[in-house]
Amino acid sequence: MNIAVYPGSFNPLHIGHLAIMKYLTEEMDFDRVYLIVSPQNPFKGKELLQSGQERYEAAVRAVSRHPELKVTADDIELSMPAPQYTIRTLDALSAREPENSFTLVIGADNLDAIRRWRDSERILTEYGVVVYPRKGFDIEAISLRLHEENGKGAYKIRTIDAPVVEISSSEIRQAIAEGRNMEEYLM
Numbered sequence: 001m002n003i004a005v006y007p008g009s010f011n012p013l014h015i016g017h018l019a020i021m022k023y024l025t026e027e028m029d030f031d032r033v034y035l036i037v038s039p040q041n042p043f044k045g046k047e048l049l050q051s052g053q054e055r056y057e058a059a060v061r062a063v064s065r066h067p068e069l070k071v072t073a074d075d076i077e078l079s080m081p082a083p084q085y086t087i088r089t090l091d092a093l094s095a096r097e098p099e100n101s102f103t104l105v106i107g108a109d110n111l112d113a114i115r116r117w118r119d120s121e122r123i124l125t126e127y128g129v130v131v132y133p134r135k136g137f138d139i140e141a142i143s144l145r146l147h148e149e150n151g152k153g154a155y156k157i158r159t160i161d162a163p164v165v166e167i168s169s170s171e172i173r174q175a176i177a178e179g180r181n182m183e184e185y186l187m
Contacts, residue, residue, distance in 0.1 A: 002029055003097075004130060005090060006105040007036035007077070011055055013062045013187040014172055016165030018069075020132050023162035024105065025070040028130070033071045033105075035059055036089060039078055052078045062187040087119040090127050103156075104129045108137035111157070114146070121150070128156025133164050 004024045010017065013035075024030045037059050039052035052075075059073035076092055077084040086104065093102050104127055106114070111131045114120045123129065124146070131139050143157045172182045 001031040001100045003093075003100050003102050004028075004030040004033045004105050005036060005093065005102050005127075006033050007038050007086065007089065009038055009055065009169065010035070010059055011169050012172060013059055014165070014167055014169060014185050015187060016167055018066065018187045019165055020105065020160075020162050021069055021071050023132075023160055024130070027162075028160065030103075031070065033069075034074045034093070034102075035063065035071055036074050036077055038084055039082070066187070085118040087117070087123055090123065102127055103158075105132070106130075107132055108134040108139045108142065111139065111146075112137055112142050115149075124150075124155035124157065128158070130158045130160055132160050132162045135164060135166070 006017075006021065006024070008017075017035075021033050021035070024033050037052060037056040056073060056075045056078060063069060063071050063073050076096070077089055080088060080092065090102055090104065093100075104123060106129055108131055111129065114124070114129075117123065131143075133139060139159050143155075143159070146155055146157065167185050172185055175182050
């Protein structure tokens with residue numbers, strides 16, 4: 001099977017995440033999306049309000065509310081030793097399921113910063129990435145720059161034209177803390 005690996009904090013999952021997952025399975029060639037709940041992003045502070053296990057359980061509940069989705073919430077990173085580098089997760093998934101192929105799903109902001117990631121060249125050549133738009137980031141320009149920097153061969157970078165939803169998990173958390181009802185934005 002062709003699996004899209006969509007990692008993140010998902011604190012909380014929202015309609016922007018839902019739009020990306022639907023696009024991956026309905027408009028692209030992915031058989032399934034693995035929603036990988038990350039215990040801690042090595043590039044972010046420890047501001048998360050919920051533990052990795054709590055966010056994983058919330059992801060399972062959110063996915064179950066959308067039975068039409070070909071999505072599985074996966075807790076593989078919760079049992080891996082820290083730090084949870086993306087390349088380690090992809091390698092662990094490949095070892096666990098050698099019959100499947102895996103492609104990483106990231107936003108344009110992460111593509112712009114991917115050279116800071118551990119073994120980014122392996123990610124881009126062995127697994128490849130599917131990149132969704134983020135406001136303020138030119139995916140084509142970033143891809144071109146990465147290809148020009150790479151003298152060893154082509155990177156596997158695909159762009160998706162998923163809808164951009166102007167809401168973030170941090171904005172939702174802030175609004176909830178202020179007492180506003182954000183149900184319409186939650187997955």
